[in-house]
Amino acid sequence: MNIAFERTARRGFYSVTLNGKRSYVPFRLFYAVFPRMNRQVTRGTVEATDRQLEALGIVAEIMEKDRHQIRYTVELGYDIYGRPCATNYIVNAFHLGQTIAIVPAAFRRITGAHERATDGCMDVTGAQLGELGFIRKEVVSNAASNAILSA
Known part of the structure; x- marks a missing residue:
């Protein structure tokens, strides 16, 4: 085939x-x-x-x-003279109800996004979600149950 x-x-x-x-x-x-x-x-x-x-x-x-969809947008920061000085990716995981800001180098390394990408959406794995900094409910519930068992 x-x-x-x-x-x-x-x-x-x-x-x-x-x-x-x-x-x-x-x-x-x-x-x-x-x-x-x-x-x-x-x-x-x-x-x-x-x-x-x-x-x-x-x-x-x-x-x-293990696929999760995220949406990302570049946010530019400006100094008092109007020059761009800081750039972050604002990343939304709607199914988790969370939004994070992450530096571009880390975002591109984790997701494989192109360096010119300014906004869009993509599918990521659960491991990539954790690496980006999102808190997943199943991970939190597992950590809570492990804490109860170890106490």
Whole structure:
């Protein structure tokens, strides 16, 4: 069976179409499933065996469970002379009801956003949410239950 793939603008992921559904797969796992693939090819189709389809399906299912959407905007700060002096990304995770401000270098390193990106939305994993500084409810509830058990 042929699988359509495309390297995404978000660094480190391939967009793969499986059974008519688009999924995002980390490039290292994509290359682990297709080890002989030319890594300079950015889009196309690849012939997959049943085992490769199963492996990609498992990876895609895991990635779907751990996807969260964020929205980001660049905020410029100005000094008393009107010159830009500070820049932050304002990042919203609407499903958590939280908004944070983060320096651009950290935001780009964690999410893989392009350095010219000024506003938009993207999907991130739970680990990336934590690294950005968002507080997830399931993490807080696990920490609270561990604190109760250790007391």
